[in-house]
Amino acid sequence: MTGFGISEAAVGFAIMLGLLAAGVHVAVAMALVGLLGAGLYLGWPSINAFGIQLWGATDSFTLLAVPLFVLMGELLVKGGVTERMYRALAVWLGPLPGGLLHTNIGASALFAAVSGSSVATAATIGTVALPAFADRRYDQRLVLGTIAGGATLGILIPPSINMIIYGAMTNTSVGRLYAAGVVPGLVLTGLFMAVTAALCILRPALAGGREATRPLGERLRALADLAPPVALFVVVMGSIYAGWATPTESAAVGVIAALCLALAYRRLTLSALLDCFETTVTVTSMILLIVAAAFYLNFVLGILGVPQALTSFVTSLGLGQTEFLFALFAFYLVLGCFLETLSMMVGTIPIVFPIVSAYGIDPVWFGIFLVMMCELALITPPVGMNLYVVQGVRSGGSIKNVIVGTLPFLAMLVALTLALIAFPGIALWLPNRAFN
Structure with missing residues (x-):
């Protein structure tokens, strides 16, 4: 450990970013940097601990919720629940200024409440929504923007896979994180719909005219297709808030309920069931491999004293808490332009979280802040994953249209993140009420 300091840590971080930029898998890049630091400064015992750390990282009851929520989302898609939900929302939201554009946002919010993944939300809603706009005169860029922007809600509205991983890495209550994500998620959904309505009121041509208002009887019948995802959300989240189940146990209940819904719709x-299992295994393996590599890197950094050294350095700068948070906002905003969200999160938590703790910042609040920054990264070029997912579903045209279409939603995300810094109660009010 002799001779190791902040400059060496900066070099290690730069090497990791370089490996990621070169296309090396996130887990491999973090593991290589961890092994390099262990080999240069700690010796063979820390290298031999690699296997033990990998096992310890993945042998987690909390992380068991990840494959369960992935499977639940897949069952809903393959079972036709999502398609019915989209059609039902179109009946209710179509008459609003912006028409079916609001359906994209509303469907993203509802699917987020039973999915936990923004990328999955973008792919699912994009596949269901784009055919509905084929013969309508909506502005193509705004259509794509509502899908890519709305899909960012997938990791903010609980259940959220990113919150599960954050909770496991920082020993923060996942139940509290879920509660903290509800109000910002609803506010962000409202902001997305408000900016869409405002744009379409100012420029009616963007929506190509309002959708016809359906008869009351048809709208009431459509509620039958909205009830299942809403009920599923209530069962999953209600069991957590009522203290009847842990997040992992509620995810298992959600899988059973999703399977019953899929079977009921025939x-x-x-x-299709085998496809659900295959996708679940693939996605879960990718996520847990990244988490395991991050745990090992965290293990090496902890022994080397990097978190303590960085905490002392940052606090010595004399920054106030608000100034530090704005600096952190700028740091993640830039980093999100070049890193995929999961790698950005797990790669920085071992370094940033000890400093956050030293400033006395609530770990639940910081979890929501970090998820918000991940949302920004999802629609920030050149690496915004949602941009490429929507472009892939679209199968044609320039990705520039997707990027331009997301700009209003990017602005809303920035506005809410800054409001979160100014008013922490936006995130903390519900968990403080639900768990105290």
Whole structure:
């Protein structure tokens, strides 16, 4: 550990960013940097601990919720629940200024409440929504923007896979994180719909005219297709807030409920069920490999004393808490332009979280702040994943249209993140009420 300091830590971080920029897998990049630091400064015992750290990181009851929530989302998609939900929302939201554009946002919010992944939300809603706009005169850029921007809600509205990982890495209550994400998620949904309505009121041509108001009887019948995802959200989140189940146990209940819904709609074949399992294994393996590598890197950094050294350095700068948070906002905003969200989160938590703790910042609040920064990264070029997912579903045209279409929603995300810094109660009010 002799001779190791902040400059060496900065070099290690730069190497990791370089490996990621070169296309090396996130988990491999973090593991290599961890092994390099262990080899140069700690010796063989710390290298031999690699396997133990990997096992310890993944042997977690909390992380068991990840594959369960992924499977639940897949069952809802393959079972036709999402498609019915989108059609039902179109009946209710279509008459608003902006028409079906609001349906994209509302469907993203509802699917987020049973999915936990923004990328999955973008792919699912994009696949369901784009055919509905084929013969309508909506502005193409705004259509794409509502899908890519609305899909960012996937990791903010609980359940959220990113919150599970953050909770596991920082020993923060996932239940509190879920509660903290509800109000910002609802506010952000409202902001997205408000900016869409405002744009369409100022420039009616963007929406190509309002959708016709459906008869009351048809709208009431459509509620039957909205009830299942809403009920699923209530069951999953209600069991956590009522103290009847942990997040992992509630995820298991959610899988059973999603399976029953898919069977009731008679859309789930054996082949589709096998596809659900295959996707779950693939996505979960990718996520947990990254988490395991991050835990090992955290282990090495902890022994080397990097978090303590960085905490002392930052606090010696004399920054106030608000100034520090604005600096952190700028740091993540730039980093999100070049890193995928999961790698950005797990790669910086070992370094940033000890400093956050030293400033006395609530770990639940910081978890929501970090998720908000991940949302920004999802629609920030050149690496914004939602941009490429929507472009891939679209299968044609320039990605520039997707980027331009997301700008109003990017502005709303920035505004809410800054409001979160100014008014922490936006995130902390509900968990303080629900768990105290």
